[in-house]
Amino acid sequence: MEIDRELRRRIGLGLVVLALAAVVGYIVWRFVAAVVFAVFLYYAVRPIYRSLGRFGLPRRTRAGLALVLFGVPFLLLVGYTLMIVALEVQGFVETYDLQTQLVERAIEEFGVAGIDLNELQEALAGAGAQASLGVALVSLGGAVSAVGSALVQLLVVVVVTYYMLIDGPRLVAWIVETFDESGALRRYARAVDPELSLTLFGNIVNVFVTAIVGVSTFYAYNFFVPPTVEVPFPALVGALAGLGSLIPVVGIKLVYVPVVLGLGATAVLSGEPALLVPVGILAAVSAVVIDFIPDFFIRALVSGERTHTGLLMVSYIVGPVVFGFYGLFLVPIVLVLATNAATILLPYVLGSRPGRQSRLEEYPDADREETTVPSAEREPAVPTEDE
Template sequence: MKIERMEYDHAVGRRLLVGAFLAVLFALVAYIAYSFLAVLVFAVFLYYAVRPIHRSLVRFGLPRRIRAGLSIVLFGIPFVLLLGYTLAVVAIEIQELLDVYDVEATYVDQLLEGTDLAELDLAELQSLVTDAVTPDSAGVLLANLLEVVGLVSGALVQFLVLVVLTYYMLVDGPRLVEWLLATYDESGVARRYVRAVDPELSMTLFGNIVNVFVTAIAGVITFYTYNLLAPAAVAVPYPGLIAALAGIGSLIPVVGIKLVYIPVVGLLAATAWSTGDLSLLVPVAGLLVASAVVVDFIPDFFIRAHISGDATHTGMLLVAYVVGPVVFGFYGLFLAPILLILVINGISVLVPFVLSGETEGMRQATLQEYQ
């Protein structure tokens, strides 16, 4: 009996030692993941954004690795580059706008930090762009060579991690999830949770979020093209910033985008009227039509109407979109909706299992049932 007790104690000790080793490993992985949190969150978004394209390529009989590569090259990388360009333009225009009103530099720095994606210093990027157009830009770049190399290499590392994570989530993600569920989910509740969360994330991230950025990009193209053709007296002020606001406004169905471009068009019309040159109203009217069609109707009709879901309450999603960037910075725009969906489905699937062992979950009532 004493020998069996000693063997039991040794076995428990070995298990505790292995458990401590695993705890250290998981702590290190968590620390690394936290250091790349923005990239991880954006990789999840990009995965759900390109996954429909990855799946649509099955019809051509291509292997999954080739499909993953084509999906990232055809959509993922161009979208990331357009997003980075749009963020840089918006950051620069916000800086210019605040400089006009002599806003203190501390507020500018906080705002730029809030729009920081993957630890890319947008304020420093603006400084480099400004120096590049000055006569002594070559001397400035040479003097700050190490700083420029550090900035660019850091951005490239983040970009590489993003692409690699997205690629392997497309290739091996479903198999990894299936292996984890088959190995550790005896009750089946985790499988139900994954099946509830996965389509909801797909609809929310690929629908609503993509709609935001497509609308913003359409606004950038529309407003900058208009400024190239229209007289300076009725040019759109800060077109990149207004396009970004239009993208954010698209989160509010029907009226959100109109709350952005209609006041801008009204302001330009008032400006044209005050100059006494009524011919200036013609390009303003053209801006109204272009904004209504290109920025408002087309993205809303072809994206929201076809790929956006409504399983999660629109009001709760809107609050998540607003609160996320305030709490977490720019990547909070993706993280907050993800957390919201995880919590909502956790309440409907996991809470009954925790409280009563129920594996089938409770039926969720909808607001329409109480009207």
């Protein structure tokens, strides 16, 4: 009887814990974008936070300085760049009348060609004239709501990042000490933390740095050259250069080389070969400032070491498609967590010792028999104590 009472008590407490976990999970999901950005910002400002420790400053002061000196300015710069890119995308769509093409294609696909579009337009115009005041009020309320929501999201990002800098390591240490008798969680945390730092702070910061440098370079170039050889939609082209940096070596070239070649052809066809000089300067500056420096210096310093490059590129592509813009951060985080869970936690769950995380390059090419390594000569999967 006593055992049944203890069991019921444990089940009741377990249900309470599950309910609280569900509520916390729901709240996190409602602010999932802000939480993901906070994780990214945490790994971006943590090197600055740690470097300030040499001056003997307390943790709270260091966290505040790291956010003020780098975190918030970086978020504002990225937000400003995204706003410029969004405006240029809208201009691009309007210039090439893509909206009309999409509407016409939709009419053709859905078989509504029999509708009198002129009559429908007149009806909509009449309804719009009657409800113009209401629409204006709704639009104003929507704008105020959007600005307020953005400020709340920004506040959540800054606050979560601040407390992750202060208490994050202590929280992880408490979880490990309390729930990890086997040592598997400790090994998992030690593997995930540096890889997340390199993956987020490396690849994604490289995208934003390349995009910002590209946008600034193309706008500066357009300021000094005649309209004939101006870079069309410089913010959009700069943003594409940033996204192209996800493909090592050739990615950025796929953006600025066609632009330079097109401007050179425009200069020749316009009968002004002297304009090839600024186009050549643009090619040289793009090759050095936008392409060479970010790709070979920033990537070499802060790129991930263990996560497979191909899977990482797929995560960058799939993330925004599935989750929206914050998927660019979320899916790489999930990829790092999943790959390390497969190599560290899964062996423990299956009852074996976790092996080291091997890389694809360590295995021979199956198509070349002469490179096949006998299984007895291969490096053992289980690490030694020194590892």
